[in-house]
Amino acid sequence: MRQNDFIQFKQQEWLRFKEVVESSEASDEDDLPKMFRQLTHDLAIAKSRHYSPALISHLNQLLLLGQQKLYKPHNRILIPLMVFVKQTFPAQLTEFRWYIMWAHILFYGVALLMFGMTLLDPEFVRNVLPNAQVVQLEEMYDPSDTRFEEERASDSDFVMFGYYIFNNISIAFQSFVGGLLLGFGALYILLFNAMYFGVVSAHIVNVGYQATFFSFVITHGAFELTAIVISAAAGSVIGFSLLSPKKLSRINAMKASARKVFPLIFGSFLMLVIAAFIEAFWSSSHSIPNSVKYAVGGFCWVWVLVYVFRRAPNEN
Numbered sequence: 609m610r611q612n613d614f615i616q617f618k619q620q621e622w623l624r625f626k627e628v629v630e631s632s633e634a635s636d637e638d639d640l641p642k643m644f645r646q647l648t649h650d651l652a653i654a655k656s657r658h659y660s661p662a663l664i665s666h667l668n669q670l671l672l673l674g675q676q677k678l679y680k681p682h683n684r685i686l687i688p689l690m691v692f693v694k695q696t697f698p699a700q701l702t703e704f705r706w707y708i709m710w711a712h713i714l715f716y717g718v719a720l721l722m723f724g725m726t727l728l729d730p731e732f733v734r735n736v737l738p739n740a741q742v743v744q745l746e747e748m749y750d751p752s753d754t755r756f757e758e759e760r761a762s763d764s765d766f767v768m769f770g771y772y773i774f775n776n777i778s779i780a781f782q783s784f785v786g787g788l789l790l791g792f793g794a795l796y797i798l799l800f801n802a803m804y805f806g807v808v809s810a811h812i813v814n815v816g817y818q819a820t821f822f823s824f825v826i827t828h829g830a831f832e833l834t835a836i837v838i839s840a841a842a843g844s845v846i847g848f849s850l851l852s853p854k855k856l857s858r859i860n861a862m863k864a865s866a867r868k869v870f871p872l873i874f875g876s877f878l879m880l881v882i883a884a885f886i887e888a889f890w891s892s893s894h895s896i897p898n899s900v901k902y903a904v905g906g907f908c909w910v911w912v913l914v915y916v917f918r919r920a921p922n923e924n
Contacts, residue, residue, distance in 0.1 A: 611659045611663065614654070618650055622667075624643070625647055626670060628640055629673045629674050629677045630673075641691055644674045644675075647670060648671065651667040651671060654667060692871070692874070692875070697871055698915070700868075700872050700875070701838075701875075702919050703868075704869065707841040707842075710841075711798060711837045711840050711844065712837050714798060715801070715836075716802070717802075718799055719806035720806060722802070722803045722807045722810070723809055724810070726806070727810045730814045732807070733807050733810070733811040733814075737808075745808060749812060749820045749821045749824070750817060751820045773880070773881060776832055776835070776880040777877055777880050779797065779801070780836055780839035780877065782797050783798065783840040783843045786843045789847070792847065793847075794839075794840045794847060797840060809821070822902075823898040823902065824891045826901060826902060827886050827901060827908050828883040828884075828887040829883075830905065830908040830909040831882045832879070835876040835877075835879035835880045838872055839872070842876070848865075849862055849865035
């Protein structure tokens with residue numbers, strides 16, 4: 609391709625790259641890494657074909673501007689994170705769609721089964737939880753408790769935020785590591801949490817405390833429960849690779865599958881951080897009407913499920 613034809617073919621891309629570099633809008637920066645890589649490729653072509661020094665200098669200047677923009681201190685974290693959320697994580701959710709779908713079916717199937725059994729037999733809860741924990745659960749969501757009449761101190765919110773992060777991520781990490789036990793560890797944690805959620809929800813309904821319980825869990829539960837299910841699905845991928853390593857050794861098969869599902873684990877951790885933030889600063893607020901919490905919670909559930917089960921942007 610002659611230089612003039614090359615310039616004519618690429619000129620719009622280069623102009624767009626310059627516009628993004630000079631723009632201050634975060635949405636424009638989302639495409640910057642991809643455009644930067646393409647411009648680097650264009651420069652390599654120009655050099656290999658011995659195009660004019662003026663063109664090579666122009667492309668070098670564009671790359672310098674892009675590099676300054678791309679590697680600003682805040683962009684070193686923000687842009688890769690946005691690329692992960694918009695591209696990498698959805699692509700992995702699509703690739704392992706069937707594992708994630710079956711993990712969801714198993715989790716909510718067992719939860720509904722336990723919910724129904726506890727509704728029919730209120731004493732069934734004591735087969736799953738010790739009596740002291742049942743009493744503690746009832747005290748926690750008793751609407752007559754005076755703590756529902758006043759807001760929690762802001763410093764307590766931050767303390768609970770840290771606690772929720774540690775607790776949620778530990779569960780997800782256990783699900784992931786449980787895959788090393790041929791997937792049975794991940795399956796156990798998934799089923800245990802499903803059973804616990806179903807039994808607790810039904811017991812709360814039986815004692816009539818559903819208003820305080822469901823208004824509390826509905827919003828952050830969209831992120832927390834989905835992340836736990838995705839973590840278990842990632843663990844099952846590793847477990848399946850150990851059961852069926854194909855031509856690889858089991859160690860190499862495990863390493864390869866762990867690398868492949870790492871974005872699922874990292875994405876789950878991000879969702880759990882979001883869940884912890886919502887739980888600490890939104891779910892626990894007593895000044896927000898329950899109707900608002902239900903509306904926001906319903907929106908979050910729809911958004912999360914669409915995000916998880918839609919096809920990645922680059923998939924047909």
